[in-house]
Amino acid sequence: MDNANANANVYKPDLMEVVSVRQQTPDVKSLSLRFIDPERARSFSFQVGQFGIFSAFGYGESTFNICSSSNWKDRIEFCFRKVGRVTEALWKTEEHDVVGFRGPYGNGYPMDVWKGHDLVFLGGGIAMPPIRCAVWYALENRADYGEITIVYGARSVADLVYVDELDEWAKHERVRVVRCVDPGGETPDWKGEIGFVPHVFERAQVQSKDPVVLVIGPPIMIKNTLPILDKMGVTPASVYTSIENRMKCGIGKCGRCNVGPIYICKDGPVLTMEQLQQLPADY
Amino acid sequence: MSEIISQSGLRQLVADRIAAGTIVSGPTQVKPKLVLYAVLGSPDDLLLEGFVRPDNSIKECVFPKQEELYGYRIQGNNIELTDGLTNDDLTNDDAPVPKQLVVAARPCDAAALPILDHIFNWDFKDEFYNRRRAATTVVTLACDSHGENCFCTSVGLHPAAERGSDAMLFELGDGSYEVRCITDKGRALFDGKTEESDKVGRADAGPEKKFDPETVRAFVDQHFEDPFWSQHALTCVGCGVCAFTCPTCHCFDIVDAGPSAGNARYRTWDSCQFPMFTAHASGHNPRAGQPSRQRQRILHKFSIYPNKFGEILCTGCGNCTRNCPEGIGVLTVATEIDHG
Numbered sequence: 027m028d029n030a031n032a033n034a035n036v037y038k039p040d041l042m043e044v045v046s047v048r049q050q051t052p053d054v055k056s057l058s059l060r061f062i063d064p065e066r067a068r069s070f071s072f073q074v075g076q077f078g079i080f081s082a083f084g085y086g087e088s089t090f091n092i093c094s095s096s097n098w099k100d101r102i103e104f105c106f107r108k109v110g111r112v113t114e115a116l117w118k119t120e121e122h123d124v125v126g127f128r129g130p131y132g133n134g135y136p137m138d139v140w141k142g143h144d145l146v147f148l149g150g151g152i153a154m155p156p157i158r159c160a161v162w163y164a165l166e167n168r169a170d171y172g173e174i175t176i177v178y179g180a181r182s183v184a185d186l187v188y189v190d191e192l193d194e195w196a197k198h199e200r201v202r203v204v205r206c207v208d209p210g211g212e213t214p215d216w217k218g219e220i221g222f223v224p225h226v227f228e229r230a231q232v233q234s235k236d237p238v239v240l241v242i243g244p245p246i247m248i249k250n251t252l253p254i255l256d257k258m259g260v261t262p263a264s265v266y267t268s269i270e271n272r273m274k275c276g277i278g279k280c281g282r283c284n285v286g287p288i289y290i291c292k293d294g295p296v297l298t299m300e301q302l303q304q305l306p307a308d309y
Numbered sequence: 310m311s312e313i314i315s316q317s318g319l320r321q322l323v324a325d326r327i328a329a330g331t332i333v334s335g336p337t338q339v340k341p342k343l344v345l346y347a348v349l350g351s352p353d354d355l356l357l358e359g360f361v362r363p364d365n366s367i368k369e370c371v372f373p374k375q376e377e378l379y380g381y382r383i384q385g386n387n388i389e390l391t392d393g394l395t396n397d398d399l400t401n402d403d404a405p406v407p408k409q410l411v412v413a414a415r416p417c418d419a420a421a422l423p424i425l426d427h428i429f430n431w432d433f434k435d436e437f438y439n440r441r442r443a444a445t446t447v448v449t450l451a452c453d454s455h456g457e458n459c460f461c462t463s464v465g466l467h468p469a470a471e472r473g474s475d476a477m478l479f480e481l482g483d484g485s486y487e488v489r490c491i492t493d494k495g496r497a498l499f500d501g502k503t504e505e506s507d508k509v510g511r512a513d514a515g516p517e518k519k520f521d522p523e524t525v526r527a528f529v530d531q532h533f534e535d536p537f538w539s540q541h542a543l544t545c546v547g548c549g550v551c552a553f554t555c556p557t558c559h560c561f562d563i564v565d566a567g568p569s570a571g572n573a574r575y576r577t578w579d580s581c582q583f584p585m586f587t588a589h590a591s592g593h594n595p596r597a598g599q600p601s602r603q604r605q606r607i608l609h610k611f612s613i614y615p616n617k618f619g620e621i622l623c624t625g626c627g628n629c630t631r632n633c634p635e636g637i638g639v640l641t642v643a644t645e646i647d648h649g
Contacts (some may be wrong), residue, residue, distance in 0.1 A: 034436070037563065041388055083383055087574075109591075113590070210343055271589070272587050274562055279428055279433070280585050282579070
């Protein structure tokens with residue numbers, strides 16, 4: 027891991043300049059950041075699916091997926107909903123402000139293992155950012171992966187994030203993007219599907235042999251997706267998710283993110299359904 | 310042959326250390342009926358007999374209740390990280406760590422330190438813990454009695470267990486102690502301070518075994534959802550005193566002391582008994598009720614930690630049960646599981 031200096035203060039963050047701010051929805055923003063230390067910017071690398079501990083100085087730290095592709099060397103991005111003390115402070119940050127970053131932490135997606143497979147991404151609401159990094163990575167290494175299907179839904183049209191990128195992905199060959207909103211969440215000019223992600227996914231009749239599936243969203247969405255995948259013949263070992271238990275240290279010490287014997291910050295956040303089925307429902 | 314030291318000799322040793330600038334901690338009578346480990350201002354503050362054990366633990370010496378991780382200066386939209394604001398913080402990698410001496414620790418407190426070494430050193434190394442630990446010498450006083458909540462013998466320890474101690478003291482019953490040095494730190498501390506003798510100190514036989522930890526482990530591994538936890542949590546008020554007075558509980562939070570407090574990031578003790586401990590930002594909480602939090606504490610101590618590090622996260626001190634306003638603790642839960 028990134029702990030080269032054995033005597034270093036493992037809690038001290040990197041300082042990062044906010045390069046750009048994007049408001050995604052009425053209560054979701056994404057920030058693009060660059061390392062202020064040029065040496066750190068040069069040496070930094072991560073795997074898509076890993077997370078960081080981001081901080082607003084004076085307010086505290088919060089855990090977010092690094093939602094940019096690991097191929098983008100000039101910046102990292104993360105996306106957050108305004109719900110508490112830290113995210114209220116992050117909400118107010120502007121270009122050239124400085125925030126803190128610790129990481130990368132956790133295991134990431136096994137993109138090498140996924141090579142040669144069709145990829146199915148199923149996301150609900152604010153779960154799009156941790157899917158987005160894997161989609162971009164797969165598109166940037168297009169020859170390594172088969173058909174790509176993305177089903178993404180939110181409560182309402184206004185709650186969909188990275189909408190412009192959904193359009194961009196759909197322009198790629200062998201990529202199918204299905205957008206949906208919960209019943210009642212549509213607008214008069216809504217052209218996507220209406221329904222919950224699992225149902226919309228089932229209706230989409232994805233024909234795929236031995237796909238890898240990444241499903242991230244509220245527990246109920248994941249629960250209702252699994253029987254559909256089972257019917258398609260997808261084994262739990264090929265279904266991945268990212269567990270988002272509350273974390274503080276990110277480095278396996280502070281004691282709160284465990285699901286049974288698994289410390290999510292160290293052995294996760296990416297687990298297969300096969301792994302998850304062996305664990306108690308502590309997430 | 311044995312080495313002995315008189316009680317006045319021991320107090321003189323403490324006085325010398327205090328005078329030399331060492332932070333000396335030991336059991337002290339804080340108020341009637343309350344004995345705590347605390348920093349000793351004078352050797353006379355050291356309480357050596359007449360109590361079972363202090364109501365807190367010595368983990369505070371290596372893992373303070375709150376500890377500054379680093380400071381920062383905010384100037385416009387520029388941030389500068391600083392080593393810290395306080396003089397006794399360890400945020401500066403090169404700052405000398407004050408020497409510490411814990412005197413008259415209980416074996417169940419000393420044994421917690423090598424257990425805690427695992428969590429603070431697997432993969433990432435926690436230098437705050439490690440530097441305090443390296444600067445600390447632990448002199449343990451073998452127990453001469455045990456209380457109704459003590460259960461060290463159920464978790465593989467006993468009143469004369471040496472684990473985690475640099476030196477052990479055994480009462481001789483005549484106002485002096487047999488000294489058994491275990492490590493170089495212990496030998497250095499007592500070098501030239503003891504006399505040869507043919508007396509051999511003794512310790513209490515300890516409590517009878519009250520439960521089998523393997524039985525507890527098997528139960529918690531197989532009863533994640535079980536009415537047992539609800540029954541146990543009925544009277545729990547969720548105060549977290551079990552975790553705070555436990556020698557091995559080490560969960561922590563990281564929080565900012567904002568501008569009004571001088572801008573620094575701290576780690577503070579936390580407890581799995583608090584609802585916020587696992588609350589997601591979405592409002593979802595994997596451990597939404599007290600039963601799941603009670604379960605987590607037993608699960609962590611008897612299954613998760615042993616699976617990961619090969620050791621039970623409990624030394625049998627009994628503090629959780631002793632200090633709980635409702636008398637709930639590892640002892641009551643584990644005993645009920647074992648006697649099923």
